[in-house]
Amino acid sequence: MDVDLFQKQFYSEYKEIFEALSTLTKRIQNQEEKVEISSDYGQLNSRIEILQKYFTENSSFIPLYQVRKAQEHVGQLSRLAQEVRDEIFPKKKFGFKSKQKMTTLESAIQKAETQNVKEEKKSESLIFDNSNSCMIKSIRDQSYTKLEDEVNGKDIAIVDCQNSVIQIMGNPSVVQMSNVDSCTILCGPLSGSAFVNNVKNSDIVISSHQLRIHDSTDTRFYIHVGSRAIIENCKQLKFAPYAWSYPKLATHFDQSKLSLKSIGDFNWTAVDDFYWLNQQKQSPNWSFMPEDERRKWNSDQNGNLE
Numbered sequence: 001m002d003v004d005l006f007q008k009q010f011y012s013e014y015k016e017i018f019e020a021l022s023t024l025t026k027r028i029q030n031q032e033e034k035v036e037i038s039s040d041y042g043q044l045n046s047r048i049e050i051l052q053k054y055f056t057e058n059s060s061f062i063p064l065y066q067v068r069k070a071q072e073h074v075g076q077l078s079r080l081a082q083e084v085r086d087e088i089f090p091k092k093k094f095g096f097k098s099k100q101k102m103t104t105l106e107s108a109i110q111k112a113e114t115q116n117v118k119e120e121k122k123s124e125s126l127i128f129d130n131s132n133s134c135m136i137k138s139i140r141d142q143s144y145t146k147l148e149d150e151v152n153g154k155d156i157a158i159v160d161c162q163n164s165v166i167q168i169m170g171n172p173s174v175v176q177m178s179n180v181d182s183c184t185i186l187c188g189p190l191s192g193s194a195f196v197n198n199v200k201n202s203d204i205v206i207s208s209h210q211l212r213i214h215d216s217t218d219t220r221f222y223i224h225v226g227s228r229a230i231i232e233n234c235k236q237l238k239f240a241p242y243a244w245s246y247p248k249l250a251t252h253f254d255q256s257k258l259s260l261k262s263i264g265d266f267n268w269t270a271v272d273d274f275y276w277l278n279q280q281k282q283s284p285n286w287s288f289m290p291e292d293e294r295r296k297w298n299s300d301q302n303g304n305l306e
Helices: 003-029 036-061 064-088 105-124 249-256
Strands: 133-137 143-146 155-162 165-169 172-179 184-187 193-200 203-208 211-212 219-225 230-231 234-242 271-273 287-288
Touching: 003 036, 003 064, 036 064, 036 271, 105 211, 133 143, 155 165, 172 184, 172 203, 184 287, 193 203, 203 211, 211 234, 219 230
Parallel strands: 133 155, 143 165, 155 172, 165 184, 172 193, 184 203, 193 211, 203 219, 211 230, 219 234, 230 271, 234 287
Antiparallel strands: none
16 A cells, blocks of 8 residues: 555545535535535535545554544544534433522432433434434343334434344444443344444444444454454454344345355454554454354344244
């Protein structure tokens, strides 16, 4: 990889996306047609994902200080895109009007209750567009299945789930997981990215074009990824090849534009730990799962595990 070429192409695209997002902000302020703005935002969001993929695939060929700098720029674009999304799809605001005076016990209680509501809404904000999303929330001690007519092409959020088996039998666009404990999550191939945050003591089977894992511990990932998987602030993660089978899996892989034939040797071994910068030594935060520890799952067309 020519480092100078990477620098030129990466920062040229970064500048174009940044300027386009800034222009989009002005258009929102001018109250232009929301549908058109939403469409343009979707295209820019896709360009950010492509730029992230371009950076990830070349990060091992460029100097470490340039990796950090490029990572900061991608993060800046992601934060700006989030701000623009919040303006297009504003969140509900909660609050209590009060006069300027000394805080009373009652107002303190109200403030605490309001903060709890905001925290709940924060987890719901994982999804991009409520009209094309599916929230799986607060599943406890049960088996839960979504079939393709419920998930195909949608953004899926799996939030605050514990001690459950969750199956996503279809071809979603994006999957985001947050606050998952002691679960088995089986997911069909995605057309976009997977984002995992605060997952512990779980088994995750997922295939996506990109995979980012944050703040997670003691979890087994069975993956099939179109680019290098990225972990940040994680410990005791293990990786193995994608290991779930169900009747329409091949069809869903075709829809996702990922290759079913290459399962087992398609980037499940390519993992970057952004909290481990010593490229000469293996990160202590993740490892490959020994073959005798690996599991396989098979489901029928209704989601019954065999």
